[in-house]
Amino acid sequence: MDGSAARERLALAVDMPLAQGLALYSSVAPFMGYAKVGLSLFVEHGPAAVTAFQKLGGRVFLDLKLHDIPNTVELAAARAGALGVALLTVHAAGGEAMVKAAVKGAREGAQRQGHPPPRVLAVTVLTSLSAADVTDIGFSSAPEAAAQRLAQLAVRAGADGLVCSPREAEGLRRLLGPSPFLCTPGIRPAGAERGDQARAETPAFAVRAGADLLVVGRPVHTAPDPVAAARALALEVSSG
Numbered sequence: 001m002d003g004s005a006a007r008e009r010l011a012l013a014v015d016m017p018l019a020q021g022l023a024l025y026s027s028v029a030p031f032m033g034y035a036k037v038g039l040s041l042f043v044e045h046g047p048a049a050v051t052a053f054q055k056l057g058g059r060v061f062l063d064l065k066l067h068d069i070p071n072t073v074e075l076a077a078a079r080a081g082a083l084g085v086a087l088l089t090v091h092a093a094g095g096e097a098m099v100k101a102a103v104k105g106a107r108e109g110a111q112r113q114g115h116p117p118p119r120v121l122a123v124t125v126l127t128s129l130s131a132a133d134v135t136d137i138g139f140s141s142a143p144e145a146a147a148q149r150l151a152q153l154a155v156r157a158g159a160d161g162l163v164c165s166p167r168e169a170e171g172l173r174r175l176l177g178p179s180p181f182l183c184t185p186g187i188r189p190a191g192a193e194r195g196d197q198a199r200a201e202t203p204a205f206a207v208r209a210g211a212d213l214l215v216v217g218r219p220v221h222t223a224p225d226p227v228a229a230a231r232a233l234a235l236e237v238s239s240g
């Protein structure tokens with residue numbers, strides 16, 4: 001795989017103040033094709049955070065993890081679609097009707113503004129949850145089985161893809177085939193601090209497991225040389 005193909009498979013999680021995030025994304029953009037705008041940036045700046053990265057030429061992954069009643073989620077997804085984002089997240093645990101509503105809203109919102117429809121990705125089991133946490137919140141199964149159940153629900157509802165741990169990607173590919181777009185946060189290069197990520201794996205592991213898009217935040221933010229860290233990620237993705 002060449003460098004530009006690796007770039008298509010890397011998203012920078014911009015979990016930091018906007019000015020700092022814009023500067024960081026500009027410097028790593030040759031290696032990372034998506035800027036992921038998450039809760040902290042969106043709570044502080046709203047749609048302006050999205051347009052700021054779009055002005056830099058970045059494709060925006062709007063990671064709001066919508067989770068509410070279907071009508072509310074449809075309205076929010078329509079607003080996100082109208083912003084021209086490339087990817088939007090919802091929680092699969094919101095149920096089939098809610099995921100369906102998100103897909104409908106996102107498509108209609110994008111169409112109204114003449115944008116291509118965003119891919120709606122359903123979050124299965126957060127990568128920060130350990131097996132014990134998954135039991136604690138009421139699943140009777142291990143993370144992998146819980147992720148598979150939620151993934152099947154999301155695909156039935158029309159989600160374009162799934163967010164999962166790299167540990168679950170291979171099983172989901174086997175179960176669901178080549179079409180769902182698999183996005184894996186919880187990426188840690190060998191030796192990197194895990195922080196709050198309980199089910200993390202290396203970039204090469206995620207690629208071999210069948211992930212389409214790898215989300216990376218702190219391993220780039222906290223690196224002594226973030227550009228070198230992004231270049232190393234792209235290299236590992238290319239050879240993974």
Ligand SMILES: O=c1ccn([C@@H]2O[C@H](COP(=O)(O)O)[C@@H](O)[C@H]2O)c(=O)[nH]1
Nearest residue numbers: 013038125126127185186215216217218
């Ligand atoms: O299950 C999930 C879903 C989303 N995320 C998001 O990805 C990044 C990961 O950042 P790191 O600094 O590389 O840990 C972050 O924005 C999360 O909100 C996730 O980690 N797990």
